[in-house]
Amino acid sequence: VRTDEDPDLQPYAEDTSIQYISVDLPPNFKEILGHLQSCYRARLSALQALGLTFEPPETKSQALALQKDLQRRIAHGEKDFELWKALSLLAEIMKLLYTLELLETQGTNVTLEYLKKLHHEAKTTRVKATKNLVSDVSLKTAYLKIQALADARIEHPKLLKILEILREEVKTCDRILVFTHYRDSAQTLKGALNAEGIQCELFVGQTKKK
DSSP, X not given: OOOTTSTTTGGGOOOOOOOOOOOOOOHHXXXXXXXXXXXXXXXXXXXHHTOOSSOOOOSHHHHHHHHHHHHHHHHXXXXXXXXXXXXXXXXXXXXXXXXXXXXXXXXXXXXXXXHHHHHHHHHHOOOHHHHHHHTOHHHHHHHHHHHHHHHTTOOOHHHHHHHHHHHHHTTTOSOOOOOOSSHHHHHHHHHHHHXXXXXXXXXXXXXXXX
């Protein structure tokens, strides 16, 4: 990983000041997170009930590492059917962890689009993990509540915070760069800034087909 400490980059690196600003999720977001976490905990319990010797994954990286380990064991000839069950549950767990991450960090629209994608896949795929997941009552409840928030145009509180910051910054700054992890988040922010009369453009560093 390149950093501004690398000798060839040091002449071009500017001093930076980093300030972290936290925002609290509102009760309606926390309620939805509760439904998603209930769905996630049910999969963890089912995974532990298989009796296989591994630590239950609590993060995406742990889930990926466990998935690779189970695939390795199968590739080396282990024929325990429980391994295949574990892989299917892991696939559901990774989708849930990703959904939780989206809602906690990106907001309603990005999360809703991902859940719509899952429901579409469930209708067109034979993958059991996706079909099982979208039929879960807790996930269905979360989906409906996220849809309601999106219909009401209720977004993640960090959008309001960044708008608050930018309203002040544009008074003294000619150019401001705002980075987002997801393109949908950038589109949402651009629309909100334009609505306030703040001129902005969207730059996408990498594109891919949907």
